[in-house]
Amino acid sequence: MKSAALTILKIGIAVVLIWYVFAYLIEYDDKVVVVPAGQKEPSAEYVGRLEGDWHADHWVFTAEGGERVFRPPLPPDHQLRPGFFTLLAGMRIPPFLLGLVLWGVLLAFVTLRWMILLRAVGVPTSYRNALRLCFVGYFFNIIMPGLTSGDLVRAALVTRGLEGNRARAFMSVLVDRVIGLFSLLVLAGLVLFFGGVHIEGAPPWLGVVRRYVLLILALAIVLPALYLSRRARRLLGIEWLLRKLPFQQKVAVLDDALTVYRERPGAVGAALGLSVVLQACGVLSFWLMAQALGADLTLPQVYVAFPVVQTVSSLPLAPSGFGVGETMFALFFRGFGSTATLGVATSIVFRLVTQVGVGLLGGVVWMLSREHKEHVDWKREART
Incomplete structure (x- = not known):
């Protein structure tokens, strides 16, 4: 009952935001x-x-x-x-196609990153299987609330049939997502730290964005370091706290699945390095699609806007982040001296290609998968 009510609330948020975007932010x-x-x-x-x-x-x-x-x-x-429809009708094809190619490169690197993290915890898998499960996850991302919902499906399916290391396989998806978001914010943080409010056409509120991004990055570095450090765990009483939590057996298993990466610095480093490269491809892909529609935003501006918007859109506020991304891109584009209409148009084109288009391909992969043919209950697999 609560789950249904929460889903309805998220859909309501998306509807309100989309109505606001199309009624007030777009010029036709x-x-x-x-x-x-x-x-x-x-x-x-x-x-x-x-x-x-x-x-x-x-x-x-x-x-x-x-x-x-x-x-x-x-x-x-x-x-x-x-106007909005003139922008869409006049989209230039060459930069759009180049942006599409770069997004394909990103997807290939995302799969490789996850495979590295899986193998680091003793869950060998082929690149083909990892790619297949990633596309299944992309499909569920567009039909379930939040950009990360498909990760739950991917996590459940990758553990299917495993006798051991199920928790580690499951948690690899969480680690994969966290590393991806962290590297995305690193790009924004570097631009904001070295350029900051001096970025060309920077709006007055960019200083606030800069402080929050740098604060989140600092927390993202310090908190995992404290959790993984044996000495810090003893000094801060983390071990004592974990022993006081309910469901001790599950807590211990999940704790082991996370702390195992402490012994795999090479794999984590490779995943982080790969993430920076693939996220740069993502930013360039978005920038090229914006160029295709006639936007004149500079790369530093997009390196700030894209990571922030994508990070917020990944929160389970609305199905696939619909409405959230459009609203925020409209504000960033207008803040950088462009127009809200161009921001919304770019967001919609980018979303239709990279989320809906890729997600529909994932739907085909899911329909042809053995898990679908065998009517696998992925929710039960996740609970197990």
Whole structure:
């Protein structure tokens, strides 16, 4: 009953956010706006019809009623702002395809990272099987609340048939996810630490984002280090606390599944290094798709926005983070001097390709899998 109510609440949050995005953040009309120097908000705007290739200098904008006609080049304080559907219709294919290729590279590296973590705890598996289970997880990510829900399915299925090391196999998925999010925030943290509020076009609130990102990174380094350190566990009473928790047998098994990585620094280091590379591919993929739609955000700006938005979207607030990512990208794009409409359009295109598209491929993998044909109850497997 509680689970159903929570799911309904999450769907409600997604519906409200999506309604807010499409009702208030998106501009559907093509416009030419006048933005005085030193300001971000327009002082005047013309609504009309945009014709031609607006990515190049081959377009004509006719204001409603034919009162004004604009052609390139525009005056310095004038900006062309295509509407939402004009942006989608005019998307450039080459940068979009390159972004798609980079996302494919990311998926290949994600599978390799998980395989490294599995083998580190004595759970040998082939790359093909790890890739198959990853795609099954992507499928469940789009039909269950939160971006990490598919990880539960992946964790349950990878333990199926194992006599030993089931907890370690299960926890490898959690460690894989944590390392992925940590490396994503590392990229944002590096840009914010060295560039900070001096990033081109930085909004006033970027300083707050900088403090929170660096704080989370510090906690993500210190807390696991304390938990894994034998000396710190004794001094801080962690061992005593674990013995006081209920379900002692399960707690001990899970504790062993986590602390085993203390003895595998090479595997953890390899997973972290691989994560930085694959997350860089993810940021570049998003940036290229934004470029395909006409966004002029710089790479440092995207290296800040993308990790923060993806991290928040991974929280189980709404199914697959729908509405959450769109709202936040709209705020970041507008904050960096672009438009909320471009932020939402980029988020939607990126989501349709990297989440829905990949998830549907995962659905095909799931339908053809032996687990589906054998009607495996993955929820029961997870509880076991």
